Every structure is written in C-alpha cells, then in structure tokens.
Amino acid sequence: MNAEIIAVGTELLLGQIVNTNAKFLSEQLAEIGVNVYYHTVVGDNPTRLEQAIQHAEDRADLIIFTGGLGPTKDDLTKETIARHIGKSLVLDDDAMQTINAYFQKTGRTMTENNKKQALVLEGSKVLPNEHGMAPGMFLHNKTHSYMLLPGPPHEMQPMFRKYGRIAIMDQLESRERIESRVLRYFGIGESQLEVEIEDILDSQTNPTVAPLAGDNEVTLRITARHHSESEAQKMIDVMEKKVNDRVGKYFYGYDETSIMKELLKVLEEKKLTIACAESLTGGLFQAEMTSIVGVSTMLIGGIVCYSNGAKIKLCNVKKETIDAFGVVSKECAIELAENVRSILGTSIGISFTGVAGPDSLEGHPAGTVWIGISFDNKPSKAFLLNLAGSRNGNQKRSVMYGCHYLLQELKNIN
Secondary structure, three states: OEEEEEEEOHHHHOOOOOOHHHHHHHHHHHHOOOEEEEEEEEOOOHHHHHHHHHHHHHHOOEEEEEOOOOOOOOOOHHHHHHHHHOOOEEEOHHHHHHHHHHHHHHOOOOOHHHHHHHEEEOOOEEEOOOOOOOOEEEEEOOOOEEEEEOOOHHHHHHHHHHHHHHHHHHHOOOOOEEEEEEEEEOOOOHHHHHHHOHHHHHHOOOOEEEEEEOOOOEEEEEEEEEOOHHHHHHHHHHHHHHHHHHHHHHEEEEOOOOHHHHHHHHHHHOOOOEEEEEOOOOOHHHHHHHOOOOHHHOEEEEEEOOOHHHHHHHHOOOHHHHHHHOOOOHHHHHHHHHHHHHHHOOOEEEEEEEOOOOOOEOOEOOOEEEEEEEEOOEEEEEEEEEOOOOHHHHHHHHHHHHHHHHHHHHOOOO
C-alpha cells in the first residue's frame, strides 16, 4: 500500500505552525509497512484541495488528511472530499453527544456551527476523538482509502494510534514491517562517504541505504522490509557491517544521538573527568556538554581564556610560548590542555585555540584551529584544523572535532 499525506491549513503555508503531523504519520505508517511517497500541504481552499486529491489519487492507494475538520467556515476538508467522491455528510450521534457533553461540562453555550463537527462521510468508519470534538473518519471504496484526522497533534496522534492504525492494517493484504536504523558519521564528507560505498548504493534492493546530510556530519539510513521485525533487524545488521567495513572509522553512533552524547557515555564508562580551556570556542564546548543530563560527574570545570593575558594569568601559559609560537599554535594548545588539567585535577584536559574569523590572526587565515588534548598518563597531542565557513560555523565544528579526537584517543584507554 502506498500513501500520501495531505495537510490542510493556510497557517502551514504561512509558516505559522510546523507540520509535525506528517513526520508522526510517516513514522507510524512505516512501522506497519505502508510506503509514504509524498507529503502535500494545501491551504483552506476547496478548489486547490480538490486538485491535490486528484493528484494524490493518481499516485497513492491511501490518502490521509490532517486538519480542516473544525467548526468554522474555512474548515472544508470533509465537505470537499464528500463532493469529490460523491458521498453525503451525515450526523454521527456519538460525536454529537461528545460535543454536547463538552459544552455542558464547561458551562459554555454551544453555537450552531459546532454541530458541523459531528458530520461524517456516509458509510465511513468513525474514529472517536477522545481529546477533542471533531471525530476522524476512514472510508474505503473500490480504488482508494481515505482517512480524515483532526489537525491538532494532541488530538490526531492518540486517535491514529488507537483507531487509525487498526483501520489501515485491516485493509492490508500483508503486514510487512519497515524497520530503519540511522548510522552517524563524523570526519568524512557526504560526497566522500558516497564514493566509498558507491557500489553498495548502486546495487541496493532490500535493505536500502540512503545518505543524509546532517548538521556538520553525515548520516546513513538503512531500511529493511520483512514480515518479521527480528528478521528485518538482522538484514540491517548485515548491511551495517558491510558499510562499516569501509567507513567504520568515522562511525560514532545511532539514531538520535550526538557526538557529544557519545563522548560522555565513554567518559562515564571509563570513569574519567575532564576540564576545558577555551579561547576560540568561548565556552561553547562546555555549554554543549552541560546541556546533557548527568554531565556533572565528568565535567569538573573550565576556563574561557580569550585574551593572551587570560591565557597567561588563568591557564599559566608561558609568555615565552606565546612570544615564540603565538596563540594559534600547537605549543599553545598543548600548554592550555596540560595546564587546565593540572589546575582542576582531572583525567583529561582539552583546549581550543585559533582563528574563528572573519579576520586573520598572527598571519593565520580564518578557520585555522588547534585542539590540544592532555591525559594524566600519556603524552599530550594537538590536532590542526583548516576549516572553511562562518565564524559560528567554525566554532561549532571545532567543538565537534574536539569530541571526535577525544573519542579516537579514548579507544586506546582501558
């Protein structure tokens, strides 16, 4: 079964609200083996809505509508669909009782237009609304299935979970499941990753592999179809190994994680503590770290040392080091990392120094970054980055590279 989701509402086109309903429904439909090939958004206009329905009928078996079921004149979804498929609207007694009960409970006077919400497509299966007034509907004819759902997510989501999924599954000849897993990579560009696995992408059938550009990172979504969830997961496991045999050194985690979250997991597992000396990033590394619950057992503290004087006074960087090598240097990065670790008594020290931009510094162009890493039981290291981007972008990428290099170093610590 192929589906199209049509969201109805001028407020969506104006950007006044975000269409979270489409994301929710796509995830739910994937779980029961329904392909979603198109998302459509159309305003509160019956002519354009009917045109959208006609297009959807050419390419989908199931059409799901969200929004436009309310009491006002611009709520025209069911009226337009009824006219299009040649059905009448009839009063649903249960829905009318729900509406009456709501107004009695709240002590408000029910206006005549509220009765409109109790009208449903003749012959449809009514989907009760346990969190609002307008019921949903599901109607199947010889060629298509139509599902109408309310627009507010707090009404639509529980309605679909409890009643909508079952109605669709009853129409499915096969309850094939679609399982997906997202793999996250850092330190490799999207184009390079695609080159590394080009033959896999060209020959994919089931499972499928889709590269997705992320925020300063790359992700791959592996999707498998099977009647058994466990078998689908096994298929994904095989494909994941095949991919990571090529690019596994850049892999850091799954699904909705982040590289900072993965770093904190390793620090917690190894019972390590960390301190930060930030010049270039101005405290961004610590801000990202402290946005995650449970960080207090790992992050002891940090020093923002933006000026040369602050580096000398707060982080004990030798003036001779700055005079000889400058602050945009391997030597300064290592001293910052070693000294902040010593000052705060942690297992690890990390530092960020360089040129965020847009201007150059000490003859170095914007995007020149040194990241220093110091451990209490091994030689210190510094890593050079040559970034290209905006000032804020260079700072954010520096933070992510700091996590990346730390994760690489931590792999060799028991």
